[in-house]
Amino acid sequence: MATVGLFRGPAMRSVAVALSSRCGSSIYRPAQRLAVPAVQSAVRWYARGEHERLFIQEFGLLCKELPKPFSASALVPTKDSFTRIKAYVKERLLDVFSIVTLKYYLQGWKKKPFAADAEELYNTMNEAFAQGNIKHLELVCMPNMVGSLKNDIKARKVNFSWRKESTLSPPKIIQIRCGRISGNYTIGQVVVRIDQEQTVTPISKNARAPSMSRNTKTTHVREYVVLQRSVTEPEEPWYIYGKIPVPSWDQPQK
Numbered sequence: 001m002a003t004v005g006l007f008r009g010p011a012m013r014s015v016a017v018a019l020s021s022r023c024g025s026s027i028y029r030p031a032q033r034l035a036v037p038a039v040q041s042a043v044r045w046y047a048r049g050e051h052e053r054l055f056i057q058e059f060g061l062l063c064k065e066l067p068k069p070f071s072a073s074a075l076v077p078t079k080d081s082f083t084r085i086k087a088y089v090k091e092r093l094l095d096v097f098s099i100v101t102l103k104y105y106l107q108g109w110k111k112k113p114f115a116a117d118a119e120e121l122y123n124t125m126n127e128a129f130a131q132g133n134i135k136h137l138e139l140v141c142m143p144n145m146v147g148s149l150k151n152d153i154k155a156r157k158v159n160f161s162w163r164k165e166s167t168l169s170p171p172k173i174i175q176i177r178c179g180r181i182s183g184n185y186t187i188g189q190v191v192v193r194i195d196q197e198q199t200v201t202p203i204s205k206n207a208r209a210p211s212m213s214r215n216t217k218t219t220h221v222r223e224y225v226v227l228q229r230s231v232t233e234p235e236e237p238w239y240i241y242g243k244i245p246v247p248s249w250d251q252p253q254k
Contacts, residue, residue, distance in 0.1 A: 132159065187230050
């Protein structure tokens with residue numbers, strides 16, 4: 001099992017870290033933050049496109065651990081292995097319950113199209129962060145995520161462009177959780193694995209467009225992105241809630 005902790009740092013964390021050693025000024029300032037307890041919430045009015053304004057709340061992560069898949073290690077019949085099997089089965093049952101809940105409230109919801117849409121939302125977030133476009137970030141991210149990214153935009157010394165070069169493996173849903181917050185208010189959170197090759201190019205703040213330079217960096221980026229929405233509010237869209245660390249057994253090869 002991997003204990004889950006939320007961080008709301010810059011959207012291109014691993015690429016930016018690689019770039020920081022090659023630039024005179026760092027474009028990345030760490031901004032990790034653990035998930036707030038579920039009893040706390042942050043509230044803000046939001047709108048996306050033509051949707052009317054909605055009351056968005058944050059309640060912390062619904063998932064606490066990510067079960068290690070059986071394929072990630074040899075299964076030897078020991079006490080620990082039986083404990084892991086028990087935890088894995090429990091996680092899968094929670095996933096089934098959450099999928100049934102999502103499909104009950106969200107007619108036509110399917111895992112594969114959702115994962116593809118999640119990657120597009122992730123791309124939009126990265127582009128908006130690179131451009132310093134707070135308004136676009138507010139359309140796709142939850143309030144605390146926007147606040148953290150906004151602080152990093154203000155703190156960075158240089159601007160940069162972002163581009164997705166390719167999707168190395170299809171986006172995949174890792175975990176689904178639904179939680180009833182009050183009598184008729186239920187939220188859903190979905191963890192999606194994003195696996196891409198991305199390019200980041202630092203640009204002068206006075207430049208109108210990026211140019212290829214020795215500081216341009218193309219990197220394999222794998223991230224676990226958490227999306228959230230109220231499933232009992234039919235008009236509410238999905239937002240990016242944050243990201244969780246990639247488990248040790250799923251780190252990209254260097």
